[in-house]
Amino acid sequence: MEKLNSKEISERIKKILNENNMKQIELSKITGISKNAISNYLSGERIPDTQNIYLISKALNTTIENLLVGKEKNNLSIEEQKIIEIYNKLTDKNKGKAEMFMEQRLEEQESDLKSSALKDTKIS
Numbered sequence: 001m002e003k004l005n006s007k008e009i010s011e012r013i014k015k016i017l018n019e020n021n022m023k024q025i026e027l028s029k030i031t032g033i034s035k036n037a038i039s040n041y042l043s044g045e046r047i048p049d050t051q052n053i054y055l056i057s058k059a060l061n062t063t064i065e066n067l068l069v070g071k072e073k074n075n076l077s078i079e080e081q082k083i084i085e086i087y088n089k090l091t092d093k094n095k096g097k098a099e100m101f102m103e104q105r106l107e108e109q110e111s112d113l114k115s116s117a118l119k120d121t122k123i124s
Helices: 006-019 024-031 035-043 050-059 064-069 078-089 092-123
Strands: none
Touching (some): 006 064
16 A cells, blocks of 8 residues: 655645645635644645645645545546636535536437437438
């Protein structure tokens, strides 16, 4: 089994912070984790505990696994990742609206496909 390495974790957090154009103080404010604790994580002196690694992963829009062992998010396309990033920035109210919008589009699409299939059947 792979052992966690505090220096590698700190490098991954720093890299993702940089990719998100986020400063240490911003991460502290977003997560509620003290500046001192964030500093310890970024210097590799400590590994974040379970709660804090969860909070950091959410703030940086990555997975816990990526922070701890360097596994990238998953096999999502760039477009899918962008949609998820946008969705995660929405308020709960707007997330609900976005979900309803997507469900309506899906229903329309399924209805169009059924209509098209019926027309194809009648033509044959």
